[in-house]
Amino acid sequence: MNEYNINDEYGxxxxxxxxxxxxxxxxxxxVEHALxxxxxxxxxxxxxxxxxxxxxxxxxxxxxxxxxxxxxxxxMDTRVLGDIYVCIPxxxxxxxxxxxxxxxELSFLVVHGLLHLLGYDHMVKEEEEVMFALQxxxxxxxxxxx
Numbered sequence: 001m002n003e004y005n006i007n008d009e010y011g012x013x014x015x016x017x018x019x020x021x022x023x024x025x026x027x028x029x030x031v032e033h034a035l036x037x038x039x040x041x042x043x044x045x046x047x048x049x050x051x052x053x054x055x056x057x058x059x060x061x062x063x064x065x066x067x068x069x070x071x072x073x074x075x076m077d078t079r080v081l082g083d084i085y086v087c088i089p090x091x092x093x094x095x096x097x098x099x100x101x102x103x104x105e106l107s108f109l110v111v112h113g114l115l116h117l118l119g120y121d122h123m124v125k126e127e128e129e130v131m132f133a134l135q136x137x138x139x140x141x142x143x144x145x146x
Contacts, residue, residue: 002026002034010040010088014102017144021107024142025114028134036081036117038110046087061090062109064116084113100146107144111135 004022006015018038026034041049043059051057053065067082086109095105115131122128139145 002031004034004036004038007037007039009045010042012040012088015040015106017103018107018110020142021110021138021144022114025111025138028138028141029115029118031079031118033077034079034081036083036114038084038086038113040086040088043087043089046085046090049085059087059090061094062086062113064113066117066119068117068119081114081117084110084117086110086113104139104144104146107139107142108135111138 002023006018008015026032046061046063047057047059049063050060053063063085065082065085067080086106091105091109092102094100095102098105100108112131112135115134120127120131120134122131
């Protein structure tokens with residue numbers, strides 16, 4: 001059984017639909033017995049995290065910390081995937097910029113972050129195409145289009 005928690009440090013509170021999005025992502029990737037967390041933060045927190053861990057002193061939308069990158073972090077039969085930080089103000093801004101609903105943008109960022117925890121990346125064009133096609137497939141399968 002997969003376990004995750006959502007820590008709403010920002011106070012967004014409108015994310016009940018994420019359970020279905022997360023479960024669909026885990027089912028699509030055939031993930032069982034995994035543990036991870038999602039943290040909603042504001043601009044200042046995400047900028048500090050981005051500066052500290054990526055050397056980029058700017059606000060970003062989502063940052064994932066994949067623990068499976070370190071083989072010493074395996075815990076018996078449970079996959080300890082890591083943490084996903086989502087910047088709620090940036091999510092809202094991007095939803096407006098792209099003409100998406102907040103539901104669609106937050107779902108996209110959570111799927112994106114979770115796929116990073118599962119080993120996907122988009123550093124080269126081919127990887128990006130695979131990852132973004134999978135994100136679209138997952139979102140469409142749960143009826144989140146715009």
